[in-house]
Amino acid sequence: MHIVASLEQSLFLELAITELEEKGIAKNKIVAVPLKKKAGNSRIFDTIHRADGISLFDGAMILGTVFAILGAIYGTVLKWGPVLWGIIGLFTGFAVGLLLDLLINKRRTAGKKTKPIPAEVVLIINCDREQAEMVEKVLWDNQALGVGRINT
Template sequence: MQLFSTFEHTIHIELAVATLEKKGIAKENIFIVPLDNMTEERKVFDTMHRSDGTSLIDIGAALATAFAVIGASIGFELKWGPIYWGLIGAAAGFILGFAIRLFTEKIMKKRRRVLKGFHSEIIMIIDCEESEGELVENILFKHYALGVAKVI
């Protein structure tokens, strides 16, 4: 039987290995593989096949509405009238909001990602007898495994 488990990159992996060795699992039957970190930079613009869940037009839409109302109100006193100035205000608000959101996604969140230092997970594969499967699974969960799967 094989058990697959994932861990965060912490000291709990070493504690789990030590506990498994104390319970009779040979060191040769424990295989640990770290996952590689993503090397390419995340894309800001979504495609049809991939989306990160952030919207670049939310602030733009809100500012377009606000600037359109302000532009239309002021436009009653200006030469081109409220319709043109409302459209100009909407366009200006949308461009400003889009630029703000693009700046925060490209500059601010990139800095946060670098500072946080996202680390990859660790995969642990354990070969054991079926009678030891439940014991090994309990040990892995006690040492904060993110998930465990059994293959018989």
């Protein structure tokens, strides 16, 4: 029979595979398929996996820095001083940059909304019926997102 599982990529994945091997599953009975993500499907907020292409952080940080510099400059002649105006500038710039990025992104990705799927690897393990429960437990213990059986 076969056990199929989806996992995120992390060291847990390799821990799971090596544990299965230690428990007697031969290497050629384990198949791992790293999934390629659909290109050009941009998400509104950056995830752990991407910051290039369309990032909401670029505009926010750049405008944040610009406004912080301006705040620090004009703070020398304004009442609250350069420290406070610098910080106010940083937050204002960040907010304005984020809003601009969101607006531009919305226009660019209108009508192309897809939810991100965390699954990054599909594991297929060929094992005996008696081993199935052990295999499933190893997978669940190593943060598998989902595990299923194919009874053949």
